[in-house]
Amino acid sequence: MRLSTKGRYAVTAMLDLALNGKKGPVTLAEISENQGISLSYLEQLFAALRSKDLVRGVRGPGGGYYLGKSADEISIANIICAVDEWVEFTRCGGRQNCSGGARCLTHTLWDDLSSEIFNFLADISLGDLVRRNLGKKDEEEGNLSVVANSSSQAA
Amino acid sequence: MRLSTKGRYAVTAMLDLALNGKKGPVTLAEISENQGISLSYLEQLFAALRSKDLVRGVRGPGGGYYLGKSADEISIANIICAVDEWVEFTRCGGRQNCSGGARCLTHTLWDDLSSEIFNFLADISLGDLVRRNLGKKDEEEGNLSVVANSSSQAA
DNA sequence: TCTATTACCTAGTAAATCAGTCGGTATTTA
DNA sequence: TAAATACCGACTGATTTACTAGGTAATAGA
Numbered sequence: 509m510r511l512s513t514k515g516r517y518a519v520t521a522m523l524d525l526a527l528n529g530k531k532g533p534v535t536l537a538e539i540s541e542n543q544g545i546s547l548s549y550l551e552q553l554f555a556a557l558r559s560k561d562l563v564r565g566v567r568g569p570g571g572g573y574y575l576g577k578s579a580d581e582i583s584i585a586n587i588i589c590a591v592d593e594w595v596e597f598t599r600c601g602g603r604q605n606c607s608g609g610a611r612c613l614t615h616t617l618w619d620d621l622s623s624e625i626f627n628f629l630a631d632i633s634l635g636d637l638v639r640r641n642l643g644k645k646d647e648e649e650g651n652l653s654v655v656a657n658s659s660s661q662a663a
Numbered sequence: 664m665r666l667s668t669k670g671r672y673a674v675t676a677m678l679d680l681a682l683n684g685k686k687g688p689v690t691l692a693e694i695s696e697n698q699g700i701s702l703s704y705l706e707q708l709f710a711a712l713r714s715k716d717l718v719r720g721v722r723g724p725g726g727g728y729y730l731g732k733s734a735d736e737i738s739i740a741n742i743i744c745a746v747d748e749w750v751e752f753t754r755c756g757g758r759q760n761c762s763g764g765a766r767c768l769t770h771t772l773w774d775d776l777s778s779e780i781f782n783f784l785a786d787i788s789l790g791d792l793v794r795r796n797l798g799k800k801d802e803e804e805g806n807l808s809v810v811a812n813s814s815s816q817a818a
Numbered sequence: 819t820c821t822a823t824t825a826c827c828t829a830g831t832a833a834a835t836c837a838g839t840c841g842g843t844a845t846t847t848a
Numbered sequence: 849t850a851a852a853t854a855c856c857g858a859c860t861g862a863t864t865t866a867c868t869a870g871g872t873a874a875t876a877g878a
Contacts, residue, residue, distance in 0.1 A: 511666035511780070514836065516773060523769040535853070542765040549837050551855070558855090568846025569852040584776065610697040614678040617792050618671060621739065625666070628783055637772050669865070690824070701867050706826070713826090723875030724823040 509625045515588040517545055518553050522587050525563065526579045526634045533572030553591055560590040579635035585626055587634075664780045670743040672700055673708050677742050680718065681734045681789045688727030708746055715745040734790035740781055742789075 521539050528534050528542075536554065540547045554573065557563045561576040575582065679694050691709065695702045709728065712718045716731040730737065 509666055510668070511664055512836085513665075516777075517837090519776070520769050520773055523772050524765060527768060528765060533853095537853085543769060544766065546838050548839065552837090555855075565854050566846085567844070567852090567854045570847065571845085571853045573854085610679060610683065611699065613682060613796065614675050614698060617678050617796050618675055620795070621674070621787065621792060622671075624787075625780075625784070629780070632776065632779075637776060640775070641768065641772050667865085672866090688824095692824085703868065704866050707866090710826075720825050721875090722823085722825045722873070723877095724821095725876060726824045726874090728825085 509585075509588075509622050509629070510592045511588060512592060514553075515592050517543075517549070518557065518587050518591040519584060521545065521550060521553060522557070522562070522575075522582070522634055523637060525573060525575060526638050529574055533566050533570075533574050535572040538572075556591045556593075557587070560586070562586060562590055575634075579638060580633050582634045583630045584632045584634070584637075585629035588629065664740075664743075664777050664784070665747045666743060667747060669708075670747050672698075672704070673712065673742050673746040674739060676700065676705060676708060677712070677717070677730075677737070677789055678792060680728060680730060681793050684729055688721050688725075688729050690727040693727075711746045711748075712742070715741065717741060717745055730789075734793060735788050737789045738785045739787045739789070739792075740784035743784065 520543050524539050524542055525534050528538070536547055536550045539545065540550055554563055554565070558565060558576075562582055564574045564576045566572060566574070675698050676694050679697055680689050683689050683693070683697075691702055691705045694700065695705055709718055709720070713720060713731075717737055719729045719731045721727060721729070
């Protein structure tokens with residue numbers, strides 16, 4: 509797994525799309541304006557997202573981007589993998605010189621942990637995130653204070 | 664949160680240390696040999712780990728490194744934060760130009776998700792990882808086949 | 819006391835990645 | 849036809865990655 513600022517940009521942009529795409533496509537110019545990400549960088553990110561069918565583009569005036577599938581079918585792991593092109597870790601390159609054991613053991617442990625992180629992120633969908641916040645929005649209108657709670661283990 | 668290959672190197676090295684440090688200190692040369700990480704790079708990583716009291720160095724012949732505290736007191740998040748110097752994300756730089764709402768909303772959502780990932784990794788200790796594999800080692804001696812199971816949600 | 823071994827420190831570096839600019843082309847609406 | 853939008857490729861400064869080189873400081877053992 510790999511979680512960089514690039515992945516954060518992608519998730520942020522997809523969140524914006526999920527939130528604002530209810531009634532018609534959203535342009536990259538809008539996302540750029542909303543989220544403070546450069547337009548060209550968004551284009552690069554969306555090229556990757558599109559190749560994984562996570563978004564669908566519509567050209568021409570009034571065009572923009574739709575989600576490629578429903579927000580519930582798009583996981584955070586999907587998004588991050590799309591832009592970070594997650595190369596699978598060594599895993600000893602297929603058993604080559606992993607003789608001693610210590611190396612293989614730690615690699616195995618790391619691989620297990622890594623899958624665990626991946627599954628954790630694969631279990632959280634864009635829809636989960638959006639719904640989670642709509643609840644909050646009811647409580648306090650407009651001015652969101654950040655509480656950074658981290659319950660709700662994303663069923 | 665930030666999860667790069669650098670963090671992976673650090674976790675791998677700490678795992679090696681936890682596994683081999685039972686009876687005396689482990690030298691960086693050994694870890695370098697075991698894990699295929701360059702010695703000088705390890706030195707850099709361990710400088711960061713040492714500054715966070717995650718390891719303790721002993722100089723001179725027969726020296727090396729010990730864990731700075733028990734493996735159960737060291738979380739994966741601790742290790743990754745030590746080497747990746749996790750800068751906290753924008754969060755709108757403290758409310759400055761976050762007027763429209765869309766930006767703040769997605770930032771809030773991202774922050775929540777980010778804390779969730781962090782807490783997830785903070786709940787997995789080095790000791791957990793080691794114990795988890797010792798069980799496996801009983802089943803099949805020596806030659807570990809990687810199954811990449813990801814149950815045991817790290818209580 | 820000398821020597822080897824280890825941690826510890828600083829500087830430099832090629833390669834990759836990040837985040838962006840620039841200048842286009844293709845498609846579609848009005 | 850004109851404007852708006854997605855789409856595409858090349859280039860770029862800054863940063864990060866992983867590593868090399870060349871030290872100094874402390875310590876165990878001869």
